[in-house]
Structures are given as structure tokens and as C-alpha cells.
Amino acid sequence: MIIGVLALQGDFREHLAALAECDVIARPVRRPEEVAEIDGLIVPGGESTTMSKLAQEFGVYEPIRNRLRAGMPAYGTCAGMIMLADEILDGRPDQVGFGGLALQVRRNAFGRQVDSFESQVEIAGVEGGPVTAVFIRAPWVEKTTGEVEVLGQVGEGPDARIVAVRQGNLLATSFHPELTGDLRLHRLFVEMVRAAS
Template identity: 65%
Template sequence: MNRDLTIGVLALQGDVREHLSALAECDALARPVRRPSELDSVDALVIPGGESTTISNLAIEFGLFEPIKKRINGGMPVYGSCAGMILLAGTVLDGREDRPPFGGIDMIVRRNAFGRQVDSFEAPVGIDGIDGAPFHAVFIRAPWVEEVGPEAQVLGRVTSGAAAGRIVAVRQGHLLATAFHPELTGDLRVHEYFVELVRQSGSHGVEMARAGVS
């Protein structure tokens, strides 16, 4: 049981409810985060899919952008799906220069790389560290990872179809990102992986993160 873990979901735009439900099914205490005070009360954060520019704009408007960056730099575990992957990237291609990401993962991400909403698709993705059959991944206006730096670990690639070989899951230390939406599938394995990552970070790491200590 992981009820001693409090995991926030950035609740500004996107698939907030679905992530809260998936985390609860993984026996974590899940809470929406809209204010800096709510961010202070969580051990980890999920940045959901949605529209990355809108999420960035609202994070600035709600006074959350810099606090989230500080927590990331301080070691708070964060999982970003789709738009969340974009916001965790060190470099974003085809993004707005006046809306930089939170950063944290040494990767170059291409925004909307798989096309527009009408180009949404589903494909199998094998993920290192997650047992069982390939994950049935849902891609909606999804990014892909063009390149990763030496500190980042590629966890998953599309295994078939026109997008075969594209990097769509990456981890760097306490940070996890996927280009797809596991919250829409009913398959809890990605969320379970993240909950375990948070659990292994330990309370000491959480306190350091809250204090902004790297």
C-alpha cells in the first residue's frame, strides 16, 4: 500500500481526472494541484496530457511555473505524459520561444511530431522495466523524442507501423516522460512504475525537493 505517498496532478488543463483515478487505483493518495500551497503538500507530481503552451501559460498565471521548476531541480519525482513530456524536455522543437518548458530531462522533443488530432493513433510500445506484453499506447497530437543526452535513459519505442523506432518513453533519475496517454487505457503499469519510483525516492529526498536542495 502507498497511501503514505501524496502525488499531485497538475490540474490546469488536460487529462487530470483520468490521472487522479489511475493513481488512486495504484493505492497512492492523489490530489489536484492548482496553487503553490498545494504543490508544497505533495511528494511527487504528474503533468498530464493536454496542450503544452496552455499549461505553461496557466502555470505562470497561477504562480506555479517557478515553484515547479524549483521542485524538479530539487529532486521531486515528476511524470509527464504527452504535453507533460514536452514540458519536461530540455529542448523543444516547434515550440514557442517565449514559453520555455520546465525542463529536467536531457532530451530534444519535437512537439506534435506525429501530426494533428486527426492523425491520432494507437500502437504497441515495449517499455524497459515494465513486465508483460507491450503497452497498448494511445497517441493524440503526440510528441516524439529526437535525441537524448547521456543522463537520460530511453525506456520505450514504438515497435511497429510507420512510427516504428521512435522514442516515446524516457527516464532521467526522478523524472519520467511518455509521449502517449496511459491514463486512457485502463492499463496501470506506467502509473505503478511511477508510484514505485516515488516510493524509492524516500522521504529524505522529498524533504530535500521541497526545500529546493539539489
């Protein structure tokens, strides 16, 4: 089983290290032919408009989109959540995502870099208590449709914001588990890939 990490921009190295700790083969993905060689893909945090542009320039946009439509598992973190969303709010007019998650996501919803924060978030299906979630210029899910399962939120009542979701073989968090040393979400994704294989 080989799990790729989109390695055009952002914190892909941290995801490769986390996957190595999960005892799976992890490979950076930068070229179209590499998309065909993987069983699952992590789309890391970074800058979603830059990632969108580079995915097209490097020729991986259509291959990834096609593999996702064919059922390849993917996990998007922060900018990766934006890239997997069917609808991006506050994006640039020329920004495109891979799609697949039936939701609206709002870019930079929690504020600028100076507004970055950590929070404890309970994630449905992840045992062992809440995960430490690192939010850096993070998005949130504005609205879900279809079969999206909400796995985690921050805040309570009408101020609660959706920050973790799953829909079939797609998983997304608006935070960065690769920065905390907590491998539970990476292990959840590895199990999703294993089940899909």
C-alpha cells in the same frame, strides 16, 4: 505519500482516477502552496503552450521547477513530456517548460488530431508484455543527451521514434496510459516516488 497531478488544463482527471486505483493519495495541483505538499507530480497531456502559460499565471511554474531541481519525482505524459524536456522543438517563442530531462522533444511530431493512433509498445522495466499506447497529437524525442534512458520506441530501424524515457526521478511518455486502464506505468511511477521518499 501524496502524488499531485498538475490540474490547470488537459486530462488530469484521468490521472487522478488511475492513481486512486494504485492505492495512493492523489491531489490536483493548481496553487503554489499545493506544490509544497506533494511527494511526486504527474504533468498530464493537454496543450503544452496553454499549460506553460497557465503555470506561470497560477504561480506554480517556479515552485514546480524548484522542486524538480531538488529531486522531486515527476511523470509527464504527452504534453507533460514536452513540459519536462530541456529543449522544445516547434514550440512557441514564449513557451517555457519545467525542464529536467536532457533531451530535445518535438511537439505534435506524429501529426494532427486526425493522425491519432494506438500502438503496442514494449517498455523496458515494465513486465507483462507491451502496453497499449494511445498517441494524440503526440510528441516524440528527437535526441537524448546525458543520462536519459530510452524505455520505449515505435517503429524500427532508422524510422524508430523514442516515446518513453527515464532520467533519475523523471519519467516521460509521449502517449496516454491513463486512457487505457493499464496501470503499469502509473505503478512504476508510484514506486519511483516511494523510493525517493
